[in-house]
Amino acid sequence: MxxxxxxxxxxxxxxxxxxxxxxxxxxxxxxxxxxxxxxxxxxxxxxxxxxxxxxxxxxxxxxxxxxxxxxxxxxxxxxxxxxxxxxxxxxxxxxxxxxxxxxxxxxxxxxxxxxxxxxxxxxxxxxxxxxxxxxxxxxxxxxxxxxxxxxxxxxxxxxxxxxxxxxxxxxxxxxxxxxxxxxxxxxxxxxxxxxxxxxxxxxxxxxxxxxxxxxxxxxxxxxxxxxYGHTGLYNEPGTVLLTISGAVARPMVVEAPTGVPLRYVLQLAGAPMIPQGVLTGGYHGNWIDAAAAHDAAVSRESLAALGGSLGAGAILPISQDTCPLGESLRVANWLAAETAGQCGPCKLGLPAAAGGLSDVLNGGGPAALEALREVTQAVRGRGACKHPDGSARFFASTLSAFTDDLAAHVLGGGCGRETLGVLPLPMPGYTEESAPTGEKLAVDWTLCQGHGLCADLVPELIRLGADGYPALADASVPIHLRGRAQRAVRRCPALALRIEQPPAERPARPALPGSDRKALGSGRS
The missing domain is CATH 3.40.50.11540 (NADH-ubiquinone oxidoreductase 51kDa subunit)
Incomplete structure (x- = not known):
């Protein structure tokens, strides 16, 4: 979706x-x-x-x-x-x-x-x-x-x-x-x-x-x-701009004075009355639950006190009918692909964390959860930029915010809900450098001998499992990693790796800015 x-x-x-x-x-x-x-x-x-x-x-x-x-x-x-x-x-x-x-x-x-x-x-x-x-x-x-x-x-x-x-x-x-x-x-x-x-x-x-x-x-x-101080809170005066998306009827940018209840802003966009969770601050931010979202005000101090963050002003609620860990995994794969590839915590740690979250969702049990926590902790504070820290914050927040769902996946057969894909990510075919191409790596298991060379060449998309065989990220190959993915395919000694092309029926490319001016709007509440 x-x-x-x-x-x-x-x-x-x-x-x-x-x-x-x-x-x-x-x-x-x-x-x-x-x-x-x-x-x-x-x-x-x-x-x-x-x-x-x-x-x-x-x-x-x-x-x-x-x-x-x-x-x-x-x-x-x-x-x-x-x-x-x-x-x-x-x-x-x-x-x-x-x-x-x-x-x-x-x-x-x-x-x-x-x-x-x-x-x-x-x-x-x-x-x-x-x-x-x-x-x-x-x-x-x-x-x-x-x-x-x-x-x-x-x-x-x-x-x-x-x-x-x-x-x-x-x-x-x-x-x-x-x-x-x-x-x-x-x-x-x-x-x-x-x-x-x-x-x-x-x-x-x-x-x-x-x-x-x-x-x-x-x-x-x-x-x-x-x-200026007549608007908003005395210690955080003025207004803020918020981008509201996720499980909403109308994604929008809202200008609101600080101190306005967050639930009111969410209602403007048509968010669920009782969201399963709200991601605050964007994909380097923190999840809060429905009770915190009801009590929170639009301010740095209020959101921080409830475990959230204002961050870059992105607010993303999700509904009760989607798997929150599945939604987070989609974002985790995207964050891993966004690596600059210049330091170990970013190049190796984030793909390992995304793979660890995938293991948790796919029945890896308590061992997979413990491994994920260790990788997330190891990434924090060791990167060459803020991307690993922000991504580690997102992983840690996901694990602490959805404990019931986490227990269902770790101890049982899962939460029983599909992943609806309500958190916005670039579409396949989008031409910017980081966007997915729609292509995916695949392994012919009848040929794979576990050499592990592919994981060395493109660790953002492939890691070695506990058995020494490759585990592939459930993510499309980003444009900026296509060259290394092709090199991994060519250099596989067993000829077991291939790139699968996207289906012929691809989603329509988003309209160019300016052609959708009828969608521009302004309203006051």
Whole structure:
């Protein structure tokens, strides 16, 4: 049943809009309409801008939640100490299939994002602005917006602005991946952890934050800290953008003040009245049960207190009639295939964890469960980027949230429910680098002699079982692993490995952004 989210889903508003002001008037705010809706924006010096960010408690909205004012001060301090111009980077690389809030902003309110980025660039004295993007629709919108402002990458301009396109992969949205791509390298973590505020693009101090963060900064600068604080909670003022998908009638992006009951937001999207569980924070987030979802409010503090997380703002309920472990296994296989392949915990640990979860579902018993827990623990805190840690968090949360189902699979014959596939993942045939090709690896067991060479060549998809024979992931071969999968087939000494092609009847490719504008919407509740 897997249905990927459209680039720009329906947009709804709880209360008065801030980030989505004007969405009820036009599908996209060009510069003229943007100024009519939001008004002009006065520049501010660095200290004043940092004080504003601290006054409105602005934290990064990309998942990590780092205080923006602290980051701004760190970049300014480093730039002054080294005597170099800093760089400002907007991270619009939403490579997670369950997130669309930044994509909505970049498509429908690009100038609000640019306002915040240009405000920061002016305050820091930056002469370079970079916007990292993953999708055709966002690139088209931002190119148009830059042209409307007369910004480009031509020499001689006071501020040079350019777009960096990255593959639609989970690891592409990692800060170090985007910085590496901006320097002309692959959109992969460099294998070492560095602070962008000290050394980012071109070695210069770099202020990097996601699109919503810069849009929030622009809103705060226009209306001031006092008025900004009139919306939402006193300790987490303002609004947040949430992407609601999963078992819902209408996937949507919702702008809501902090403090609004989570159950109300779920009802807007047509979620089950009593969900079996709600995945909060996206595929690097945490599951919460129906009782916690009923009690939770839309805020970092409230969700964290109940075992959830706000993360990147993705909220995904599942209904009672699907197997939660089966749903999690689909995501686990995708997370394993998203590995950058540069460190053991990511390249070997995540496929082993996904395989371990598959073993648990397929009757592996207590031994399989214990092995899964050991692998998950071994992955945590040892990766070259945050992908292994986030994935390990997802695995651990799955095991703790669905204990009854886990017991049914470990001790009995399973929970008796099918996996409906309600959590969105890329469709086979999608052209981005990380997406499945539809092809699958298969073994001719009459020929296989257990040499294990295939597991060395493509450990993301094949691991060796306890008997020394290969165990294949129940996942399609991603495009970026196709070459190694073909090499494994060619080098199998027993000629036992093959690649099976997808069925002839393949799902229709999702419509290009812009052709589904009738689905765009705005509403207030």
């Amino acid at each position: 897997n249905v990927p989210l459209p680039d720009v889903p329906e947009v709804r508003v709880v209360g008065l809009p801030q980030l989505t002001s004007g969405f009820d008037l036009v599908e996209r705010l060009d510069l003229s309409m943007h100024l009519k809706v939001h008004g002009p924006l006065e520049p501010q010096n660095g200290e004043r801008l940092a004080e504003l960010a601290e006054a409105i408690s602005l934290r990064g909205r990309g998942g990590a939640g780092f205080p923006f004012g602290q980051k701004l001060r760190a970049v300014a301090k480093s730039a002054i100490r080294r005597g170099v111009r800093p760089v400002v980077v907007v991270n619009g690389s939403e490579g997670e299939p369950a997130c669309r809030k930044d994509t909505v902003l970049l498509n429908r309110a690009p100038h609000l994002v640019l306002d915040g980025a240009l405000l920061a660039a002016e305050a820091l004295g930056a002469r370079t602005l970079i916007i990292g993007l993953t999708r055709n629709s966002t690139e088209s919108s931002i190119r148009t917006a830059l042209a409307e402002r007369g910004l480009s990458d031509r020499r001689g301009q006071r501020l040079r602005a350019r777009i960096v396109r990255t593959p639609e992969r989970m690891v592409s949205g990692e800060a170090s991946s985007l910085i590496r791509a901006a320097d002309g390298g692959p959109a992969l973590p460099p294998g070492r952890r560095t602070r962008a505020a000290e050394s980012g693009v071109g070695g210069a101090p770099t202020l990097l934050s996601n699109a919503e963060t810069f849009a929030q900064l622009a809103v705060g600068a226009r209306i001031g800290a006092r008025r």
